[in-house]
Amino acid sequence: MEQKLRTIFAESLEIPEERVKDELEYNTLPEWDSISHMSLIAAIEDSFDIMLDTEDVIDMSSFGKAKEIVAKYGA
Amino acid sequence: MNVQEMFEIGPYALDKKQKSLFLNAELHRLTLHHRRHCEAYANILNATAGASSYLDESGIESEPFLPVRLFKMLELKSIGRQDVVKVLTSSGTTSQTVSKIFLDKQTAGLQARALVHIVKSFLGPKRMPMIIVDTPNVIKDRKSYSARGAGIMGMINFGRNHFYLLNDEMEADWEGLERFLKVHTDQKVLLFGFTFMVWKYFAQAAERQGKKVDLGDSLLIHSGGWKRLEEEAVDNVTFKKVLRERLGIGQIHNFYGMVEQVGSIFMECEHGHLHVPTFADVRVRDSETLEPLPANRPGLLQVLSVLPESYPGHSLLTEDIGQIHGEDDCPCGRQGIYFSVHGRLPRAEIRGCSDTHESV
Numbered sequence: 001m002e003q004k005l006r007t008i009f010a011e012s013l014e015i016p017e018e019r020v021k022d023e024l025e026y027n028t029l030p031e032w033d034s035i036s037h038m039s040l041i042a043a044i045e046d047s048f049d050i051m052l053d054t055e056d057v058i059d060m061s062s063f064g065k066a067k068e069i070v071a072k073y074g075a
Numbered sequence: 076m077n078v079q080e081m082f083e084i085g086p087y088a089l090d091k092k093q094k095s096l097f098l099n100a101e102l103h104r105l106t107l108h109h110r111r112h113c114e115a116y117a118n119i120l121n122a123t124a125g126a127s128s129y130l131d132e133s134g135i136e137s138e139p140f141l142p143v144r145l146f147k148m149l150e151l152k153s154i155g156r157q158d159v160v161k162v163l164t165s166s167g168t169t170s171q172t173v174s175k176i177f178l179d180k181q182t183a184g185l186q187a188r189a190l191v192h193i194v195k196s197f198l199g200p201k202r203m204p205m206i207i208v209d210t211p212n213v214i215k216d217r218k219s220y221s222a223r224g225a226g227i228m229g230m231i232n233f234g235r236n237h238f239y240l241l242n243d244e245m246e247a248d249w250e251g252l253e254r255f256l257k258v259h260t261d262q263k264v265l266l267f268g269f270t271f272m273v274w275k276y277f278a279q280a281a282e283r284q285g286k287k288v289d290l291g292d293s294l295l296i297h298s299g300g301w302k303r304l305e306e307e308a309v310d311n312v313t314f315k316k317v318l319r320e321r322l323g324i325g326q327i328h329n330f331y332g333m334v335e336q337v338g339s340i341f342m343e344c345e346h347g348h349l350h351v352p353t354f355a356d357v358r359v360r361d362s363e364t365l366e367p368l369p370a371n372r373p374g375l376l377q378v379l380s381v382l383p384e385s386y387p388g389h390s391l392l393t394e395d396i397g398q399i400h401g402e403d404d405c406p407c408g409r410q411g412i413y414f415s416v417h418g419r420l421p422r423a424e425i426r427g428c429s430d431t432h433e434s435v
Contacts, residue, residue: 027160027183028160038232042235051202051235053200053202054201054202054232054233057232058187058191
């Protein structure tokens with residue numbers, strides 16, 4: 001799951017996969033802002049076939065956090 | 076109690092007594108915090124009340140407040156430039172100066188979470204297919220948002236499969252809307268837009284062009300002020316009635332909020348009252364003397380919020396006239412003060428999020 005999620009992050013945010021680490025944080029790089037966040041969420045939902053709640057969309061503030069959240073949905 | 080604990084209880088869970096315990100301390104902490112970290116703010120406090128004042132915490136009425144238009148004149152922030160992650164600007168046509176609100180990661184995060192906490196108590200936790208009654212270009216500039224853009228970006232998290240109804244000419248895409256509704260048949264749809272734009276470019280456009288739309292099980296959230304609608308003598312009751320009859324929107328909630336205090340918004344309940352969440356409070360002041368007024372007396376609205384850490388905007392005197400109707404006893408069951416907004420102070424500078432699009 002982690003590698004799949006990393007690829008989705010890299011593709012949605014248009015950054016190299018090496019930069020996708022647990023510490024990668026929302027709003028600290030120009031590529032990950034509120035707009036790209038929405039396409040990232042959509043890509044995660046499509047790829048894992050899950051539907052994230054509003055709260056989780058807001059809480060997904062780092063790659064590490066994203067792993068936790070996606071795991072919670074059993075993906 | 077601190078702000079973090081507010082996310083563990085409902086947004087309207089505190090009664091007057093519980094709430095004042097939390098708010099008095101928190102707002103006073105913010106006054107001291109901004110006084111320490113924002114020189115201009117400290118100077119204003121010193122100049123208006125002397126250096127020794129505001130050291131005690133003696134209640135919300137005695138906390139200092141800034142006129143909201145001060146954010147147009149001064150760059151007020153309590154953080155270093157390097158910590159600014161986002162700058163929100165108020166609406167305004169080219170002839171008007173705009174407010175600038177500086178956010179750091181912490182305040183931007185608090186605002187986003189508070190907004191979710193409040194709005195999800197109306198919508199539930201699930202994201203719905205969402206129609207945005209605006210053009211996608213309003214959120215094109217990604218580093219700096221207008222009030223309209225900030226409003227949309229805040230609400231966008233509640234939806235999925237977003238459909239922007241309007242193009243740059245403010246024309247509704249009726250075919251696109253039909254396709255969207257077909258794809259999402261039997262699902263509850265969320266709509267968001269600014270009051271004036273929903274009225275003019277959706278409801279009235281449908282009427283003018285003889286379109287009848289049935290949005291079915293749907294919920295509209297709208298905001299941005301009534302000024303332009305008042306000119307056309309459209310009040311909240313008429314607004315709801317026309318939207319229900321012409322577009323089939325059953326559930327409609329207005330909210331009162333401003334770019335200077337994003338997040339802690341005041342949502343309208345089923346009984347048409349605006350409700351103060353745990354993160355915020357409201358007072359009404361006499362427009363001449365600025366003394367606090369009791370319930371049911373119209374005056375200038377003062378809005379207080381515990382969210383602004385990065386800029387001294389926790390206590391603001393607006394240019395809006397409103398009145399408090401009661402506290403803890405609205406028939407809808409939500410606790411806290413409930414109130415309504417009547418409009419703008421006469422002669423106040425003209426602004427309002429949805430008023431910025433000049434009609435042609």
